[in-house]
Amino acid sequence: DGGITQSPKYLFRKEGQNVTLSCEQNLNHDAMYWYRQDPGQGLRLIYYSQIVNDFQKGDIAEGYSVSREKKESFPLTVTSAQKNPTAFYLCASTNRTSGTYEQYFGPGTRLTVT
Amino acid sequence: GENVEQHPSTLSVQEGDSAVIKCTYSDSASNYFPWYKQELGKGPQLIIDIRSNVGEKKDQRIAVTLNKTAKHFSLHITETQPEDSAVYFCAATSLEHGSSNTGKLIFGQGTTLQVKP
Numbered sequence: 001d002g003g004i005t006q007s008p009k010y011l012f013r014k015e016g017q018n019v020t021l022s023c024e025q026n027l028n029h030d031a032m033y034w035y036r037q038d039p040g041q042g043l044r045l046i047y048y049s050q051i052v053n054d055f056q057k058g059d060i061a062e063g064y065s066v067s068r069e070k071k072e073s074f075p076l077t078v079t080s081a082q083k084n085p086t087a088f089y090l091c092a093s094t095n096r097t098s099g100t101y102e103q104y105f106g107p108g109t110r111l112t113v114t
Numbered sequence: 115g116e117n118v119e120q121h122p123s124t125l126s127v128q129e130g131d132s133a134v135i136k137c138t139y140s141d142s143a144s145n146y147f148p149w150y151k152q153e154l155g156k157g158p159q160l161i162i163d164i165r166s167n168v169g170e171k172k173d174q175r176i177a178v179t180l181n182k183t184a185k186h187f188s189l190h191i192t193e194t195q196p197e198d199s200a201v202y203f204c205a206a207t208s209l210e211h212g213s214s215n216t217g218k219l220i221f222g223q224g225t226t227l228q229v230k231p
Contacts (some may be wrong), residue, residue: 004157031217040123042203042221043158058218062137090157094217101146101209103219105157 003027004106006091011111013085019075021109031096032074033103036060037088046089049074050096066081078111085113116141118206120222122198127194128230135225137204138186144206147187149178152201161202162189165209194229201226 006098011020025033031050033086035043037054049068063082068074074093088110092103117140127133139147147165150158164171164178164187171178175194180187191198205219 033218034150035221040223042120042223043219044221045218048216048218092157096217099209101163101217102148102160103217105150105159107155107157 004091004093004104006089006106009107010108011109013111013113015087015113016080017113018079019085019111019113021051021078021091023074023076023106023109024072025091025093025104025106026072027072027093027095027104028071028093029070029093029104031067031094033092033094034058034064034066034074034076035092036088037090038088038106043090045075056102078113087111116144116206116208116220118204118220118222120204120225121225122225124226124228126228126230129194129196131194133198133227133229134196135189135202135204135227136186137188137206137222138184139206139220140185141206141208142182142185143208144208146207147178147180148205149176149189150203150205150221152203154200159178160202170230191227194227196229196231199227199229 006023023057033048034046049055065077091106094103120137148163152158179189204222
C-alpha cells in the first residue's frame with residue numbers, strides 16, 4: 001500500500017530534550033511538508049522540502065530543524081529552543097508536477113513535553 | 115502573504131440537514147482552494163477542491179462554491195450523516211507551473227462539525 005507513515009503515534013519527552021519525529025512516504029512524491037496543529041489554530045507550516053537536500057522554512061520554523069537526505073524521508077527535530085513543543089504534528093507530501101495538487105497526510109504524532 | 119479565515123469554528127446539525135462552512139482569503143493571486151476532512155486521531159484527507167476558473171463543483175453530497183470577486187469560498191454538505199462528523203479545513207494557495215510550484219497551502223482554523231442522529 002502506498003502512503004505516508006509517521007512514528008511514533010504518541011511521544012513523551014522531558015523539557016530540554018531534543019526529539020525527532022519520523023515521516024516516510026512511498027508515493028514517490030517530490031515535495032514534503034511538516035505542519036503543527038493546535039486547537040483552534042488550524043494547520044501551520046513548519047518546514048517544507050521540494051527536492052532532496054533542499055528545504056525551506058515555513059511560517060513557524062523557530063525551534064525546529066529538518067533534513068531531506070532521501071526522497072522518501074523527511075524527519076523533523078523539535079529542539080529545546082521550541083518554547084511550546086506540545087502539539088500534534090502532521091507530515092504531508094505531494095507530487096508538484098503531476099497536475100494534481102492533493103497533499104497526502106500521515107496519521108500524525110502527538111508530542112507531549114513536560 | 116495569504117491569510118485564510120474560516121467560520122464557524124463549530125457547527126451542529128441534525129442528521130439529514132445541510133451544513134455550510136465559509137472561508138475568506140486575502141491574496142487575489144490564490145487560484146486553488148481545497149477542502150480537507152479530519153477524523154479524530156487521523157490526518158486530514160482531501161474531499162473536494164476547486165480552481166479559480168470555475169465557480170462551483172459538486173461531488174455527490176458535497177459541493178464547493180467560489181466567489182473570486184468577494185474572495186470567499188464555501189463548502190456545502192447536503193443530507194448530512196453521522197459519519198460526516200469531523201473537523202473540516204479549507205485552504206488556499208497560488209499554483210504556479212512546474213518547479214515554481216511549491217505546493218504550500220495556507221489553512222483556515224478548522225470547523226468541527228457534529229451531526230446528531
